[in-house]
Amino acid sequence: MKLKDLEAYRAVLGTGSTQAAADMLGISQSAVSRRISQLEEDLGLQLFVRDRARLVPTRASRHLDRHAQDLLERLFFLNEAADELRQGRGPATVLRIAVPASMSRVILPEIIASFLPLHPEVRFEVMHGPYDAITRMLHARQAEIGLLRLPLAEPGLELSPIVTASSVCVMPVGHPLAELPEVRPYDLRQHDLVLLGWRRAPRRDLDLAFAMAGIKPNVRIETHSVSSACGLVAKGLGVSIVNSLLVRECLDLPIVLRPFRPDIPHRFVLAYSNQPELPEPGRQFATFAAAALERLAASSGEADAPPSN
Known part of the structure; x- marks a missing residue:
């Protein structure tokens, strides 16, 4: 051939x-x-x-x-x-990064912009998709590094330090729940909800929190990305509960965030295969990005976005 x-x-x-x-x-x-x-x-x-x-x-x-x-x-x-x-220059390192679409507009560009001045020899190709698609990209060698959610049962992948994000309640600007310092299941008993991740681990934990509070949640809309949930909330279609990391992509919307209690943690890792071995700049980027994501997740817990004009 x-x-x-x-x-x-x-x-x-x-x-x-x-x-x-x-x-x-x-x-x-x-x-x-x-x-x-x-x-x-x-x-x-x-x-x-x-x-x-x-x-x-x-x-x-x-x-x-x-x-x-x-x-x-x-x-x-x-x-x-x-x-x-041939021109006497060292070859550039090309890193193909796969992330959920929910972090490709703000979060990843911010991390790459901070990393590149330290490693000008690195070039990036950014891809995005759901977590199962990212896993396939890694195994098919279509991406060197991918962001995945824990728990993870994928042999053959090395993992960065774990990034832990808390849960936050997202509501439109001016919503009565914004008067509370934190939101609990009981506070949501009369509000329409926009929820994510049906049949996934964080959603099961959220459903359990409602059940233990004796509350049957009024789920008006099911969706499958943080950005979609925040967009629906911004239009006044309900209140959502999302992770404090990916919600950073949506802080330009007319929304307000409050901590959700009991906290339901969301854990992420940057995963990569060592067959073939990941270049050293790739390992450095995985460590750098994991630390940056941890800082971003910690800083979003009580952030409010400015209302739209």
Whole structure:
């Protein structure tokens, strides 16, 4: 299998025709067709079917695409590292970081901005997705470092120091609960709730806290990200209980935070595989980021966001 065949495959996949792919690659249409045929022969799979003037990817083709993309990205980094060595410079360290979307707008940029002046040789590629997708990225070597929630039953991963975030109650600006120094389950008995994580450990702990207080929570909306919950709260659709770390992404919304008691801790780690071994700047970033996240989580417990104008 040749990399130029993979390049032709990706070009056809993106453009839908051999002619457009040829224009993109600067080669002839017949050369593109030969490369696709050779790749299909090497793989023993049909990658495209013709639909009039277009080539439509088969199911097998769609399944293989992410692997082809990963190979081509690695080739790009290999060529770039070789170019830097030819020019007498040390190769840059590229770290692919996978995090939940709920921390990709404010929290991670803040950490990277603090880390880069100390390690100018490092380059970052940021990816995001739910925790199960991040776990798959780590095992598939599509990311070097990923933020995961504990408990974690994943062999083959090394973990940073644990980051512990508390639980906070989120409400719209002007809500009567904002008069309280802290919020307990009894205080929420007559309020609509926007809750996260159905069937996950923190949610089970929250449901248990309501049960022990003899309160049946009025769950108006179920959602699956802190940013979504805070957005719904800001629109006056209910009150939520989230972790004090990821809520920092939402402090520009017209919301107020109060500590929730009893506290339900949320534990996170930065995980990475040592097969292949993580470069030393990667280890330094995992330690640096874990300490930064711990500070951010501790500083959010009683923060109020300014009301909107």
